[in-house]
Amino acid sequence: MRDLHLITTEVNGTQHELVVESRRTLADMLREDLGLTGTHLGCEHGICGACTVLLDGEPVRACLVFGVQADGKQVRTVEDLADGEQLSPLQQAFSKHHALQCGFCTPGFLMLAESYLASRPAADKTEIREVVASNLCRCTGYQGIVDAIHEVATAQQAGPVQP
Amino acid sequence: MTTTGTRAQSLPSTYVGARVGRKEDRRLLRGEGRFGHDVQRPRMLHARVVRSGIAHGRLVSIDATEAKQLPGVVDVVTGADLPRPLRIPVRLKVQDVDLTEYLQPILPTEEVRYVGEPIAVVLAEDAYVAEDAAELVVVDIDELPVVLDTTGPADDVTIAADFTMSYGRVADAFDAADHITSLTFDIGRHSAVPMEPRTLVADPVGPGELEIFGSTKVPVFNRRVLAEMLGLDDERIRMHAVDAGGGFGVRGEFYPEDFLIPWLALRNRRPVSWAEDRQEHLVSVNHSRQQRHRLSVALKKNGEILGLRADVIQDNGAYARTHGIIVPELTIAMLPGPYRVPAYHARARVALSHKTPCGTYRGPGRFEGTAAREQLLDKAAAELGIDRVELRRTNLLVPTELPHARELGTLGTDMVIDEGDFPGLFQAALDRATRLGWPDAVTAGRRDGRVMGLGVAMFMEKSGLGPYESADAEMTRTGRVRVYSGGTSLGQGIETALAQIAADVIPVGIDRIDVVNGDTAEQPFGTGSWASRSTVVAGNAVRAACQEVADRLIELAGRLLEAPPDELLLDDTGVRHKTDAGKRCSYSELSAAAGPASPHLRPDEQPGLRRRARFTVDHMTYPYGAHIALVEIDPGTGNVQVHGYLVVYEVGVAVNPTLIEGQLYGGMAQGIGGALLEEFRYDDAGQPQSATFMDYLLPTACEVPRLDVLVLADHPARTNPLGVRGAGEGGLTAAGGCLASAVRDALGSLPGVRPDITRLPITPAEILARIGSGTPATDRPG
Numbered sequence: 001m002r003d004l005h006l007i008t009t010e011v012n013g014t015q016h017e018l019v020v021e022s023r024r025t026l027a028d029m030l031r032e033d034l035g036l037t038g039t040h041l042g043c044e045h046g047i048c049g050a051c052t053v054l055l056d057g058e059p060v061r062a063c064l065v066f067g068v069q070a071d072g073k074q075v076r077t078v079e080d081l082a083d084g085e086q087l088s089p090l091q092q093a094f095s096k097h098h099a100l101q102c103g104f105c106t107p108g109f110l111m112l113a114e115s116y117l118a119s120r121p122a123a124d125k126t127e128i129r130e131v132v133a134s135n136l137c138r139c140t141g142y143q144g145i146v147d148a149i150h151e152v153a154t155a156q157q158a159g160p161v162q163p
Numbered sequence: 164m165t166t167t168g169t170r171a172q173s174l175p176s177t178y179v180g181a182r183v184g185r186k187e188d189r190r191l192l193r194g195e196g197r198f199g200h201d202v203q204r205p206r207m208l209h210a211r212v213v214r215s216g217i218a219h220g221r222l223v224s225i226d227a228t229e230a231k232q233l234p235g236v237v238d239v240v241t242g243a244d245l246p247r248p249l250r251i252p253v254r255l256k257v258q259d260v261d262l263t264e265y266l267q268p269i270l271p272t273e274e275v276r277y278v279g280e281p282i283a284v285v286l287a288e289d290a291y292v293a294e295d296a297a298e299l300v301v302v303d304i305d306e307l308p309v310v311l312d313t314t315g316p317a318d319d320v321t322i323a324a325d326f327t328m329s330y331g332r333v334a335d336a337f338d339a340a341d342h343i344t345s346l347t348f349d350i351g352r353h354s355a356v357p358m359e360p361r362t363l364v365a366d367p368v369g370p371g372e373l374e375i376f377g378s379t380k381v382p383v384f385n386r387r388v389l390a391e392m393l394g395l396d397d398e399r400i401r402m403h404a405v406d407a408g409g410g411f412g413v414r415g416e417f418y419p420e421d422f423l424i425p426w427l428a429l430r431n432r433r434p435v436s437w438a439e440d441r442q443e444h445l446v447s448v449n450h451s452r453q454q455r456h457r458l459s460v461a462l463k464k465n466g467e468i469l470g471l472r473a474d475v476i477q478d479n480g481a482y483a484r485t486h487g488i489i490v491p492e493l494t495i496a497m498l499p500g501p502y503r504v505p506a507y508h509a510r511a512r513v514a515l516s517h518k519t520p521c522g523t524y525r526g527p528g529r530f531e532g533t534a535a536r537e538q539l540l541d542k543a544a545a546e547l548g549i550d551r552v553e554l555r556r557t558n559l560l561v562p563t564e565l566p567h568a569r570e571l572g573t574l575g576t577d578m579v580i581d582e583g584d585f586p587g588l589f590q591a592a593l594d595r596a597t598r599l600g601w602p603d604a605v606t607a608g609r610r611d612g613r614v615m616g617l618g619v620a621m622f623m624e625k626s627g628l629g630p631y632e633s634a635d636a637e638m639t640r641t642g643r644v645r646v647y648s649g650g651t652s653l654g655q656g657i658e659t660a661l662a663q664i665a666a667d668v669i670p671v672g673i674d675r676i677d678v679v680n681g682d683t684a685e686q687p688f689g690t691g692s693w694a695s696r697s698t699v700v701a702g703n704a705v706r707a708a709c710q711e712v713a714d715r716l717i718e719l720a721g722r723l724l725e726a727p728p729d730e731l732l733l734d735d736t737g738v739r740h741k742t743d744a745g746k747r748c749s750y751s752e753l754s755a756a757a758g759p760a761s762p763h764l765r766p767d768e769q770p771g772l773r774r775r776a777r778f779t780v781d782h783m784t785y786p787y788g789a790h791i792a793l794v795e796i797d798p799g800t801g802n803v804q805v806h807g808y809l810v811v812y813e814v815g816v817a818v819n820p821t822l823i824e825g826q827l828y829g830g831m832a833q834g835i836g837g838a839l840l841e842e843f844r845y846d847d848a849g850q851p852q853s854a855t856f857m858d859y860l861l862p863t864a865c866e867v868p869r870l871d872v873l874v875l876a877d878h879p880a881r882t883n884p885l886g887v888r889g890a891g892e893g894g895l896t897a898a899g900g901c902l903a904s905a906v907r908d909a910l911g912s913l914p915g916v917r918p919d920i921t922r923l924p925i926t927p928a929e930i931l932a933r934i935g936s937g938t939p940a941t942d943r944p945g
Contacts, residue, residue, distance in 0.1 A: 023291065037201035038194015040408070042358045043441040047856035050358055078194035087192060095188040098825045102654025103191025104198065104359040104408025133863035136856070138358050138409050139654050141828030141894075142864040 029067035049135030078107035099144030199362030199377025204434035211293035218849025220304035242270035267482035276481035279446030313514035330570035331506025336470025340461035344543035359408020380415020381691035404681025410653030449522030493528025496573030537900030592789035618905025626889025627699030637773035642750035649689015651681035668709035695889025707776035788812035790901035801927030827894035834898020
C-alpha cells in the first residue's frame, strides 16, 4: 500500500506543496516531481556524492534523504547557483580551471563547495582536498576542482570584489 | 610547442592551439546538461532488469505470476518471449577469429553464465514499482561448476581464441643472448566506472519508428545492430547522443538492454525509460584488463634488446562482447612499444570464465602490456647491473629510425610508427622530474628512514583509427555555422575541439559555431567517439566539410559581387573583396542566394549551404610519452602514497592544450586507481565481491596527488592534414608500469625485500607481506 504524505518545502526559493510516497528519495522528488534534473544519481548508496544538495544549508546526499524529510525545510540545488545568466563565482572558477569534463559529478561538487566555503571561507588547499575527497570524479583527477575552490576561497579572503 | 598552466588572454590568431573555454561548460555547470535519464516522455514506462544471482547454472524456470499481479506492472518478459534467439555481434573483428558460439544472448533460455546476466525485464508505471516487481520474479537455477581461474589447466577452461604475432628470428635472438630476463605479470579486473550509470529512453514515435536517447558512443553502429534485430530499416530509428557522464570505453556499446528497451517500447507502444543502478553497473557493464603476461627478453651484456617473447592469457568472462578479442590483440601488437625490438614472438589466448564479460577500458591492451613490459625492463636492468634509465635509452628507437614499419598489424591496419623523438621526450621528462626535486626527495627521504621510490615508464599509444569519419557543415540564415559530426561527447570536450577546427576555416568566431554530435539523422555515417580517434578523424572531416562550405560561399559571393573567387575572402560576418572595401555580402545574403528560389542558383545546382565531407585514413598515428612518479610506502600499513605524478606526452598538434591536460589528469587518476586500488574480486562460487563503491575503490582527491603534465606538440602527425594525434588515453597508459616501477624502487631500498612487482593492483596486504619477509623486526598490524 502506498504511504503518501503531503509536504511543504522551499526549493531554490520557491514554495512547493507535494504529495510524496514515504520511500521516495529527495533526489527522485527533485528530478522527477520538480523537473530539477541537475541533481544526478551516481551510486544511490551515498558514496559518490553526485546527488549532493543543500538541506537548510547543510550538504546532504539526496539519494539517502527521503523527500518527506524536506517537509518544512529549504532545499538548494545546482539550478540555484547562477544569478540569471551570471554564473556564480564557483561556477566561473570551475570553468576557468577545467574542473569538469563530463559534468555529471559537477553539481555535487559545486553544492559541496558552496556549503563548505560558507562555513570555511579561508580554506587552504590541504583542507579543500580532504573535503573534496567526500565526492567522486572519474574525469578530472580532481586537480581543477581543488584549484577552482581554492581560488574562490582566496578571493573571499581578499574581501568583496569591487565591480 | 610546450604548454604551461597559463591561459591565453587575447583572441587567438588561430583557434587550433588556443586555450579557449569549453562550449560544454555553461550548460553542465548550471545543471542544464541533458543526460539520458533526464529525458522524460508522457506515459513513460520504467524498466527493471532481473539478473542472475548465480554464476553458472541451468535455467529451470522463471515464474513471473506474482510480479505481474502487482498493481502498476505492465509487462514482464523473459528469453522465451523474444521474437527469436538473438545474440549481440562483435563490433571490432580482428584476426579473422569467429566468436559466434561465444556471443552473448539478449536473454538466455537455457543457461546463465555470470552473476548479473539479464534473465527477465519488468515494465511498470513507476520505477519503484518496477523494482518491487523484479523482486517478485522467481528464478529457479540448477547450479553448475564455475571456472574462475583461467590460468589453470587448459582442459577446465574454454579458449575462445588463440593467435600469434611475430617477426624476426626470435629463437636465434634468445640463443645469442648474454642474459635472459623473465617475468610473469598479472593485471586485475578493472572497469571504467563512469560516474553516470547506463541509461536509455526509447520512444516509439510512430508504427515501427523509434527515437532513442542515451546511446552515446557509437550510435550509428548500434542503430544498425538494433535495426537488424528488429527487422527495420536503419532510417526508422533515430538515435540522439545526449550528454554522457563519462565513457572511457564501456558506455554506449551494444548491451542486452540496448535491444530490450527499444523492443519493449515497440511492443507496448509506450516510451520506456531504463537506468541501471550502481550495483547493476558493476556486475553488468564491460569489465576489462584481467590478463596474465608471461614475458622473456633476450639481452646483450650492455642491455641491448635482441628479442622479446610474450604469452598472454586474457580472462574474458562469460561471453565475447562487442570488442571480441581486441584487448589481447592490442596487447601483443603494442607490447614492443617505443623500443627497438629486432625479433618478437607473441601468443594470445582468450579464455572464458564465469565472470562479467569484458570489453575495452581506456588504454586497452596498452595499460596491460606497458605495465608488464616496463616492469620486465626494470627487472632486466637490475639483473644486468645497468641503470634502468640507461637500459631504456639504449633501446628506444631514435628519430632517424622513424617512420618505422613494424611487421605487425592491429585493428586491421599495418603498424607504421610515424614521426617522433622518443629519447628526446624521455629526457624532457627526466629533466622535469629533477626540476620538481623528486630524485632529491627520495635521497633525503631515505636518509631519514622513509621508504620512498621513483617510478619511470615509457609508452607508445595509438590513435586516429580509420577507416573514415564524416561530417556536415552548414552556414545558417543568421550567419552561424552548424557542424554535424559523427563524434560523440563523453566529457572529453569534443564539441569545443571541433568548433575550434571549424572556426579556423570559417571565421565567424567560436561562439557562433554550434556542434551537433552523434545524431544519426544528421550524420548517418558517423563512427562515434572511441579509441582516441575523434579529434583526428572527426576533426579532419569537420575541417574538410567547413572548407567545402567556405568554397561554396566564395563561389556564390563571386556571382553576387561579380568578382573572381581568388579576390574574395571570408570574414566574421560575410564575404568581402580583398582590396575593394565596398564589395561585400553578408552570410544572410549568401544564405538567401543559395535558397531554392534564388536567381543566383543555376538550374542544375543543389540549394542550401550544407556540405558533407569524409576523411579517410589508412594508418593510425602513434603518440607517445613518459610517466614518472614519486611514491612513499608506509611500512606500518602497507599503504602506497603517491606524492607526485608527471606525464609528458607528444600529441603532434594540441588543438586545445587545456583539454589535453584535462584528459591526461583524468587518465593519471584512473591509472593510480588501477595500479593501487581497483579490482573486481569474486568468491569461490563466482559471487562478485566488488558490487558497491565500498568495495570497488575509486581514487578520491586524497589518493591523487598534485599532478604535473607537459604536453609536447613538436612532431605533427603525417597521417592527417591537421597533424593531430589523440590524447584520450596517454595519462593512463603507463600508470601501471610507472607505479609498479616506483614501488619496486621503494621496496628495493629495504634490505632483503623481493622488489619485483608481479601483479596490479599493488595492495597494502601485498606490500606488508613483502616487507614482513624482508625485515622481520617490522612492527605491523595483522
